[in-house]
Amino acid sequence: MRERQGRHPESPPTSRHSAKKISKTRRYLKHTLDTLMLLLVLVGVWIAAYYTLQFILSRTEWELSGLALFLVQSGTATVYGAIVLTIFILFAWRKMNYALTQIIDALRRISKGEFNVMIDTEDRIDGEYDKIIAGINDMAVGLQEMEQMRQEFISNVSHEIQSPLTSIRGFALALQEEELTEKERKHYLQIIETETIRLSKLSDNLLKLTSLESEHHVMAVNTYRLDEQIKQVVLASESLWGSKNIELELSLSHATITADEDALSQVWTNLIHNAIKFAKEEGHICIAMKLEADVIQISIADDGIGIAEEHLPHVFERFYKADASRNRKLGGNGLGLSIVKKIVELHRGKVQVESQLGAGSVFIVQLPYQCEVKAAVDAQDSSS
Numbered sequence: 001m002r003e004r005q006g007r008h009p010e011s012p013p014t015s016r017h018s019a020k021k022i023s024k025t026r027r028y029l030k031h032t033l034d035t036l037m038l039l040l041v042l043v044g045v046w047i048a049a050y051y052t053l054q055f056i057l058s059r060t061e062w063e064l065s066g067l068a069l070f071l072v073q074s075g076t077a078t079v080y081g082a083i084v085l086t087i088f089i090l091f092a093w094r095k096m097n098y099a100l101t102q103i104i105d106a107l108r109r110i111s112k113g114e115f116n117v118m119i120d121t122e123d124r125i126d127g128e129y130d131k132i133i134a135g136i137n138d139m140a141v142g143l144q145e146m147e148q149m150r151q152e153f154i155s156n157v158s159h160e161i162q163s164p165l166t167s168i169r170g171f172a173l174a175l176q177e178e179e180l181t182e183k184e185r186k187h188y189l190q191i192i193e194t195e196t197i198r199l200s201k202l203s204d205n206l207l208k209l210t211s212l213e214s215e216h217h218v219m220a221v222n223t224y225r226l227d228e229q230i231k232q233v234v235l236a237s238e239s240l241w242g243s244k245n246i247e248l249e250l251s252l253s254h255a256t257i258t259a260d261e262d263a264l265s266q267v268w269t270n271l272i273h274n275a276i277k278f279a280k281e282e283g284h285i286c287i288a289m290k291l292e293a294d295v296i297q298i299s300i301a302d303d304g305i306g307i308a309e310e311h312l313p314h315v316f317e318r319f320y321k322a323d324a325s326r327n328r329k330l331g332g333n334g335l336g337l338s339i340v341k342k343i344v345e346l347h348r349g350k351v352q353v354e355s356q357l358g359a360g361s362v363f364i365v366q367l368p369y370q371c372e373v374k375a376a377v378d379a380q381d382s383s384s
Contacts, residue, residue, distance in 0.1 A: 041084060049077035106136050115144035164195035205335040212342040219260040219346060226296060227252040227289060233268040240276045251288040255296050258370045263343045270336040271300045271363050278304035294368060301362040307355040315353055316341040
């Protein structure tokens with residue numbers, strides 16, 4: 001399988017925060033300038049009214065009392081103010097209408113599946129449609145990322161399915177040859193069986209991952225011995241580590257946990273099988289448990305090929321394979337660690353990996369003693 005390419009780097013949160021802070025400062029300055037401009041306009045209107053009245057009086061023989069002069073000047077200033085206000089409203093309406101047109105156009109494009117949309121906010125009257133435009137821009141970015149993930153997912157699934165199907169088809173055609181020996185025929189049938197198992201595992205993992213990511217996924221929580229569960233998974237995997245003559249070391253404390261037993265069993269199975277898969281022949285695997293105040297920490301370390309530093313941030317992504325050719329030979333499909341991460345997160349825990357190329361890897365899982373699994377609690381409440 002080809003190696004999955006990483007996504008384009010996103011803007012760091014600090015950059016986004018700085019951009020928002022700059023935008024807020026600009027809005028504050030613009031509000032201040034707008035207020036000063038309004039005061040200048042009012043002063044200008046009153047001055048224009050005064051000089052207009054003086055001009056009229058100089059050309060006529062009118063004699064007005066102080067009160068009458070004030071009232072006439074106020075009326076003139078009101079007329080001038082109304083004219084200026086009308087011009088401003090027309091200008092503002094034009095700008096508002098332009099912003100509204102942009103919003104409608106952006107929503108129309110998004111509804112047609114075009115998510116590369118970004119409404120420019122520089123040339124608008126500040127304060128108009130700010131929240132709406134910011135929401136549309138954020139929605140467009142989120143939808144674009146989801147679409148990219150969807151396309152990557154479809155591409156990876158198609159590739160994972162196509163590879164074994166091509167192999168099965170090729171060997172099925174080869175089996176039709178009459179000149180084949182019995183040994184060759186059995187060899188081809190074994191390959192077909194291996195590829196069908198691979199397809200079955202892929203389908204099973206996809207269903208598990210889809211179920212775990214569903215909002216309606218129900219987890220059955222109960223209290224049990226975590227150390228005994230890990231021992232059972234190790235014993236069930238004896239044929240795998242025994243065939244490679246791996247020395248397996250257990251350092252497990254007595255620990256009781258409240259969690260989904262079946263789900264966590266899948267976590268230990270995936271991590272232990274992964275360690276066995278990449279460990280050296282006659283190598284060493286250490287499974288240790290550390291009890292802390294709030295969490296239980298389980299580490300699974302191997303002395304295998306390790307993972308390059310540039311691959312570490314991506315190992316829990318779906319279909320990601322640091323060494324595509326080696327993973328293909330070992331039968332992996334790049335979903336096991338994604339399932340591990342999802343299950344651990346559903347238990348309000350954390351999983352991380354530490355590794356160095358050529359020096360092995362350590363997967364560390366931290367789980368709270370009482371796993372507050374919301375989905376399981378909701379399900380129990382509704383059934384009672």
